[in-house]
Amino acid sequence: MLEDNFEEKKLDYIQIILICVSVALMIYSASYIYFYYDYNDLLRHFPENYNSDKESLSPNEIGDSIGGTLNPIIGFTGSILTFLAFYIQYKSNKQQVDLFKKQIKNEKFKQKEDLENRHKITLRIFKSLIFQMLSYYKESGENLQKFILLEKQKPLEPNIFKFVTDASYVYFKEVNFTEIYEAMIWYFNLDNNHFNNWEDEFTRTLTKIDFYDKLISELQIKYLEHVKSKTKNLNEVGSELDNRMGEILSDEYFKNSSENGIDDYFRIIHNKNKEGVQIKEDFDGIDFFDLQQNFFNVFIKSLMAKKNILEFLNRNKDFSERLKDKEFVRIMENLDVFSKLNKRIGTEIQQTKYYVNNLDEYFNSYFSEDSKQLKSISDFISKINLK
Structure with missing residues (x-):
């Protein structure tokens, strides 16, 4: 000029x-x-x-x-x-x-000049959306880590997995990728850029972004299935327990015994003692782990003790004749039911452990600070250094 x-x-x-x-x-x-x-x-x-x-x-x-x-x-x-x-x-x-x-x-x-400015704007939008999604992934990873810790500490409680919301991926999908690709060609063909494999990295970055969106959606679906199944199973245990305990509490053998776990039943289920007095003001629901350790384990032993007593009293009778004894039949049925309820709680603990182990693998592979996936995305975006 x-x-x-x-x-x-x-x-x-x-x-x-x-x-x-x-x-x-x-x-x-x-x-x-x-x-x-x-x-x-x-x-x-x-x-x-x-x-x-x-x-x-x-x-x-x-x-x-x-x-x-x-x-x-x-x-x-x-x-x-x-x-x-x-x-x-x-x-x-x-x-x-x-x-x-x-x-x-x-x-x-x-x-x-207008074309170069348009390319710069396109790349700035692209970078901004990617960095926003990276922040979203990291925050999701932090929430996942907190949820894993809660599940390990309290496997029988409906712990909450907080899923943050983010619209960056929605906006990202609306971006014209032809314009992004043209802007990439313009930028990486500049004299100060010598990244010959940028197209492969660009494609891998897009693939990983799509993968993370689907991964977080999958984690949310599996979480909802897990917490729904856990809540359903434990509620069924609580409901069946209440139905059975009405009959148990009318039995003089259990009513007069002080070491059969009945006191713990009232404490854990109803937050009351035998006399019906409230124990805690801040009662936050049934602790099924406490129920298994301090009620089921003790009460099932009491059922076994009464069964042994009945068997001793009827030792001269064979098993078919014992089944005609209503009290013996009832104690055998209760022993079976309470054993299954206890087993369902144990099964739920094992399922939660299996679920948490899977979450641990997801976290270590995709959300931890050492995650190669997140680092590769960040490294590629950092190569686009606009002035």
Whole structure:
């Protein structure tokens, strides 16, 4: 642009020389006529010139004399002026062509500049969305880690897995990937970039972004299935326990025993003692782990003790005859039911452990600080360093 302005300011020496010569010739012609008329006293009198024979000349002959002298000069001056007129027209046309070329050049430069700006904007949007999603993945990983810790500490409680919300992936899917790809080509083809394998990294990055979105959705679905199954199983255990305990509490054997776990049943299930007095003000629900350890384990032993007593009392009877004894049948049925309830709680603990082990693998592979997946995404985006 500076060179163009410099060229416009350069002097046109040809035009100056032609003008100077033309002006000089016109001045010379005018001076010649003036001095001729003045010398022959023609400015104040009619022309009375004489030839060499002292004969008077007519005005036409005087004109012919002046014309014969000045015509070559005037003709030459006219030729110069004509050439000057054509030259000025040529220069004007050339300036118009040059101006048109400059306009095209400026328009192309502006288009190129606009395209570069559009590429920069596209890449900035792309980077911003990727970094926002990386933050979302890291926050999801932190919540996953907290949930895993809760599940390990309290496997029989409906622990909450907090899923954060983020719209960056929704916006990311609406981006025109053709424009992103063109912007990538523009950026990585710059002189200061030499990443020959950027296309492979770009494709892998897009694949990983899509994978993480599906992974988090899958974690949410599995969590809902897990907590729903856990809640359903434990609620069924609690409901069946309440149904069975009505019959148990009417049995004098268990009512009068102090070491059969009945006190723990009231404490854990109803937050009351045998007399119906509330124990805790901040009771937050049934602790099934406490129920298994301090009620089922003790109470099942009490059921086994009564079964042994009944078997001792009926030792002279065979098993088929014992089954006719309603009390023996009832104690066998309760022993079976309570054993199954206890087993369901144990099974739920094992299922939770299996579920947590899977979550641990997910966390270590995809969400931990040492995750190669997140690092590879971050490394690729960091290569796009716009100024």
